[in-house]
Amino acid sequence: MLFQTFxxxxxxxxxxxxxxxxxxxAKYFGELIHLKLRRRVRSPQLAEDIRQETIYxxxxxxxxxxxxxxxxxxxxxxxxxxxxxxxxxxxxxGRYETPDRDFDEQTDVAQENTDAxxxxxxxxxxxxxxxxxxxxxxxxxxxxxxxxxxxxxxVCRRFGVEPDYLRVLIFRAKARFKQAxxxxxxxx
Amino acid sequence: xxxxTAIKTQAAERYVLDExxxxxxxxxxxxxFGCMACADxxxxxxxxxxxxxxxxxxxxxxxxxxxxxxxxxxxxxxxGLVASAALNLVLLAGIGMQGLRLGPGxxxxxxxxxxxxxxxxxxxxxxxxxxxxPVPAGSRFFGARFDLMAGQHFDSYEYQILDAAxxxxxxxxxxxxxxxxxxxxxxxxxxxxxxGEYVFVLRxxxxxxxxxxxxAHLSIRR
Numbered sequence: 422m423l424f425q426t427f428x429x430x431x432x433x434x435x436x437x438x439x440x441x442x443x444x445x446x447a448k449y450f451g452e453l454i455h456l457k458l459r460r461r462v463r464s465p466q467l468a469e470d471i472r473q474e475t476i477y478x479x480x481x482x483x484x485x486x487x488x489x490x491x492x493x494x495x496x497x498x499x500x501x502x503x504x505x506x507x508x509x510x511x512x513x514x515g516r517y518e519t520p521d522r523d524f525d526e527q528t529d530v531a532q533e534n535t536d537a538x539x540x541x542x543x544x545x546x547x548x549x550x551x552x553x554x555x556x557x558x559x560x561x562x563x564x565x566x567x568x569x570x571x572x573x574x575x576v577c578r579r580f581g582v583e584p585d586y587l588r589v590l591i592f593r594a595k596a597r598f599k600q601a602x603x604x605x606x607x608x609x
Numbered sequence: 610x611x612x613x614t615a616i617k618t619q620a621a622e623r624y625v626l627d628e629x630x631x632x633x634x635x636x637x638x639x640x641x642f643g644c645m646a647c648a649d650x651x652x653x654x655x656x657x658x659x660x661x662x663x664x665x666x667x668x669x670x671x672x673x674x675x676x677x678x679x680x681x682x683x684x685x686x687x688x689g690l691v692a693s694a695a696l697n698l699v700l701l702a703g704i705g706m707q708g709l710r711l712g713p714g715x716x717x718x719x720x721x722x723x724x725x726x727x728x729x730x731x732x733x734x735x736x737x738x739x740x741x742x743p744v745p746a747g748s749r750f751f752g753a754r755f756d757l758m759a760g761q762h763f764d765s766y767e768y769q770i771l772d773a774a775x776x777x778x779x780x781x782x783x784x785x786x787x788x789x790x791x792x793x794x795x796x797x798x799x800x801x802x803x804x805g806e807y808v809f810v811l812r813x814x815x816x817x818x819x820x821x822x823x824x825a826h827l828s829i830r831r
Contacts, residue, residue, distance in 0.1 A: 452652065456651055456652060457638055459659075493643065496640075496641070496642030496643025496644070497640075500635075504635070536658075536659035536663070539656045539659035539660070540659050540660055540663050541660075545660050545664050547660075548657060548660040549664050551657075552661065552664060557805070564665050564774065565773070566658075567658045567662040567665065568661075568662050569774060573626040573627070573628050588623065589619075591622045591654065592619055594657055594661075595622070595650070595653050595654045598656070598657045
């Protein structure tokens with residue numbers, strides 16, 4: 422079942438324990454929680470704990486008498502709960518944490534990385550095609566941003582490009598990737 | 610943040626590039642958690658970023674493995690390379706001296722062939738925009754000319770050639786010449802480096818103190 426918006430009906434069914442809506446909620450927001458934590462939590466285990474705890478707390482709050490009433494605010498509410506859970510769990514695990522930045526800046530040596538769930542052979546193939554069409558400088562720019570994870574100001578300074586250039590480069594690569602991926606999914 | 614603002618400001622790209630202030634980031638996260646179109650954009654850029662990282666890392670690992678394989682000359686910085694290059698410099702100097710002693714027409718058969726090479730006056734270290742040194746395709750080395758300031762003296766000189774990522778690809782330490790001159794020229798070997806853009810850094814060492822003499826873009830042409 423596809424849900425296009427988070428409306429009163431969605432919220433009502435979520436409160437009443439509709440398993441279909443619950444499944445959609447956990448899957449949809451679970452992915453967004455992982456995206457939110459992607460560059461701030463290095464440990465996949467910690468990210469997964471934050472995801473589960475956030476989903477649990479949001480559902481519990483929704484079922485309380487004075488829980489969230491405005492369905493349009495559901496997304497922002499989940500994002501806010503996720504933030505507090507991340508700060509809380511990071512603290513309890515003794516992770517380095519600052520109030521407005523990274524929850525966990527330590528790399529967990531026991532794991533590969535939190536990107537694993539985003540990577541697949543098929544996606545690699547599409548991205549390889551996109552990279553092969555870029556000129557040398559644009560490829561180096563993406564390397565600096567994605568592989569070295571340098572800040573965009575540092576990348577722009579190093580390569581002598583404007584921030585707009587970098588954003589447009591990524592915007593175009595994203596558009597090509599979406600197009601190729603949608604085409605691939607449609608033909609599959 | 611509303612959807613229109615998110616689209617206009619390329620918020621998904623800014624988000625993945627980590628360009629937002631903490632407040633802006635929270636604002637955009639609150640928005641895309643409730644906006645399926647923006648969430649889809651963030652997801653697409655994140656997937657692109659994660660897969661680009663994995664593809665580039667795999668390709669570089671593959672290239673590095675190929676360079677390390679037997680029969681393929683390695684061009685990364687190594688003491689072996691330093692020793693070999695230093696020996697080349699000594700040989701160059703020795704051959705030059707021998708050529709002078711023997712005079713024209715008496716050069717040994719095994720001597721190195723004479724060749725022209727590009728030489729540049731390299732700028733003094735400053736915060737100004739870096740000069741570009743365009744090294745022609747096929748060059749085995751280029752000349753780096755520099756001036757010492759009045760009273761400046763170094764025991765040795767060290768240079769490094771860094772790639773776009775800032776990784777040293779080549780470098781050597783050379784003792785200061787025996788002659789006393791304020792204008793010096795150093796022959797920098799570049800033949801092991803593939804064409805591309807680099808940064809050349811020259812430093813002088815006096816006892817334990819390293820002083821940057823010059824920094825310039827180095828463009829090795831195809």
